[in-house]
Amino acid sequence: MALPGPLLLLAALALRWAHGEIPTVRLIDQEGPILEGSSVTLECLTDEAGADMSQFTFQKYSRWLHSWVSLDNPDRLRCWFFDVNVTRADGRLLLAIASLQSWHAGAYRCVAANSTGTGNASAELSLRVEYLRSVFVTRAHTWCGTVGDSVAVMEGEDVELQCSADASLPPEYEWSRQGADWVVASSVLTLPHVSREQAGTYECRAQHPSLPHLARSRAVRLDVQGPQSSYQLEPGLGLSTPVLLLAVGLPALLLLLLVLGLSVLVLRRRQAAKIPAGEEPGQRTPIYKGSLESVPSVAGDQQPLVL
Structure with missing residues (x-):
């Protein structure tokens, strides 16, 4: 049996009173991809005009805590979500992020401050941050894989350079050589049995798959040395x-x-240690047979010690 119109209205009002206002979250003045380092502002809204937004709060889902965290708590702000500012001005509830970083990405929502369930929670707004950072080049099959501005190899060696970059999505890579018209669409550059003619500057370019303007490159100079070049001095540096x-x-x-001086010093100290204290050569008193007293001796005395 269908309920009369007035009863349906009362039922709807009762249900709305039981669950309260259901908010929504939107991005303000934001179009297209959100790049790292940019600024964004989220606003919590309700269908009711002039609603008291002091009863609502922003939350972010923490992948580490596996729970929703209120962003109005200053302690949590300092510990987990830096550069996030929640304001309540002119009856509006705003969340501003001044400089977006990768850790700001994730799910946000707006809920009633005294709500314990999901009935008064808005739909989740997923904030995605696009970025592509520095490009790194490493050399495979070496004890220290990191490559600087140049790498020196011996003629005939196999060279394998690996290009990588930190990005929000796996980048697209390509290798090229300055002064040449070839391009290798790969993150790995392989040069088997490298020759001196292959010496030069090689460049790796990394590009975001969906945002072509997000691209970075890294150049590496390849020096190919002859078999004996590592044992020869460069011209101008030779010594006569x-x-x-x-x-x-x-x-x-x-x-x-230094060794001889130390040896002589040690030898003299050992000889000095063998002479009793207070007795020096030529100063010892001789002993005479049949005498109870000793006779003082003088330096250069040629008399025997026992007479």
Whole structure:
């Protein structure tokens, strides 16, 4: 049996009173992808004009805590969500993020401050932050994979350079060589049995898959050396034979003199330790047979100790 119109209206009002206002969350003046470093503002709204927004609060879902966290709590703001500012001015509830970072991405919602369930919670707004940061180049099969501005290899070696970048989505990579017209659409550049003709500057370019203007590149200079180049001195840095002998011989001579000096010092100390204190050569008193007293001796005395 269908209820009369007035009864339906009363039932709807009772249901609304039981559950309260259901808010919504929207982004203010934001179109297109949201880039890292930009600023965004979220607003919590209700269908009722002039509603008291002091009874609502913003929440963010924490993947580490596996729960919703209120952003109105200053302690939580300092610990978990930096650069987030919740304001209540002119009856509006706003959440502003001055400089978006990757950790700001996630789900946001607006709920009644005294609500314990989801009946008074808005639909989740997923905030996605797009970014592409620095490009790194590493060399495979080496004890230290990180590559600087240049890498030196021996002629005939196999060279494998790996390009990578930190991005919100897996980037698209390509390798090229300065002065050449070829491009390798891959994150890995492989040069088997490299020759001197392949020496030069190679560049890796990383591009965001959906935002072409988000792109970065990294250049690496490849130096290919001959088999004996690592044992030869560069021109202008060579040393003449006398200078080389002096550079090698002088430190060795100083070291030898130091060892000899220490040896003589140790030997003299050992000899001095064998002589009893208070007795020196030429000052000891001789002993005569049949005498109870000793006779003082003088330096240079040639008499025997026992007569």
